[in-house]
Amino acid sequence: MTQTIIVVGAGHAGGQAVATLRQKGFDGRIIMIGDEPYVPYERPPLSKAVLAGEMELERTFLKKAAWYPEKQIDFRPNTLVTSFDRRAKTVTTSHGENLAYDKLLLATGTRVRKLQAPGAKLENIFYLRAIDDTLAIQKQMKPGAKVVIVGGGYIGLEVAAVAVKTGCEVTVLEGLERVMSRVVAPEVSEFYDKVHTDAGVVIKTGMAVTGFEGHGKVERVLCADDSSYPADLVVIGVGVLPNVELAAEGDLAVDNGIVVDEYCQTSDDNIWAAGDCTNHPNSLLGRRLRLESVQNAVDQAKTAANAMCGELKEYAEIPWFWSDQYDLKLQIVGLSEPGDEVVIRGNPADRKFSAIYLRHGQFVAINAINMIKDFMAAKKLIAEGKHLDPVKAAEAEVALKDM
């Protein structure tokens, strides 16, 4: 009998999984269910080239829309899975349909964390996760507009870079004492703060946003220190939450993400999960974690699709990320922790330097700014567990790979 695989979620992981399933020769039925109107697409350009109007929407699509019917993939856009029954092996959709599966992949991703504050529902307050968010922001982001960005992480700063280039008056309100504090070293935060400031962005750190005011539309952002910032539009980027409710309702193991093993299998033999929504083990890092990244979504989707086809290949990759702001290519490998020793290679004033993280001498992470060679070398060295001498590592004229 023909097997049916249902993929819940049509983001990067869902899209990659169906492509890999067909590539592996799975010839059964595939149903992919997504809550957006679009076929799976790349999210990173949404806060960069797409927002800037430099990239057509269709070019973010992982596969063209016509590819899905060609490959006999039954794609259901604008559809939510409202519940599933593990014993009956069925899912129920928001259109009231009951669909039976033999194997299920949960690629439910994350959703934006919403600010709970008075006035947070005023018009022109936006979050950025999906194509439609970008289009809505773009419409309001006219030259001269006052843009207040809440959150100085990747999303906030990428939007700030595009907005200031568009000719907007941009203010970034960051709650912690420095921008991108979760992902980069203090020296790198300081550098990005200066770059944005030089470009005309006003960056305020240590700002707790307490509410929004306006008549219908937002007009002001209020902070705990009684300061306020006039705004024509607000973009909030304060993190995401994993979509685990469906899994939890189905009594799958959930712990800051859907708990999976190294093959992306959940606590149910017929159910796998992949991407931002998973809590997964990584033998290279020696621990479990949940990651929000394209690399993780793609690699886990492949792992899950392979496993669903009976081919077990362990997922173990050193995580890597990137962020484009202005002419700066920030590439990150590995996960740093507070307490790691930070070594700076090169000079921030040259807009070309790296922050190397050593944990008891072992090279564990890098923030490379316009240092492509360091990034490439670091991918290998970190995976190998290489130890570096901090004095030598600071010598930018010596190639990392030769250390």
Place this chain on the structure above:
Amino acid sequence: MAKIFITNREGEQSEIEGEIGISVMENLRDNDYELEAICGGQCSCATCHIYIDESWMDKVGPRNDEENELLEELDCVQPGSRLSCQIEFTEDLDGLALTIAPDE
């Protein structure tokens, strides 16, 4: 339409009708060739590495600076190495022959 001749990682040869005006990477991706292209064409990851057939190297042109830095660090870099996201497929490239490089 213009053709692209492709040798995949298994050494199998095939041809596709390339779409003009998009990158070679997008053409390979749209036609289901195994190629990671994780960063989606941002020249940030070196996972869309291909070898341009020697006879096409002049016509395709040289690597750009960022691309060159990414490629030089790969173990299996060759003179014809390019990142396929950095090559726009044009009418002039009708008949382009390339090989998909191994995954590193």
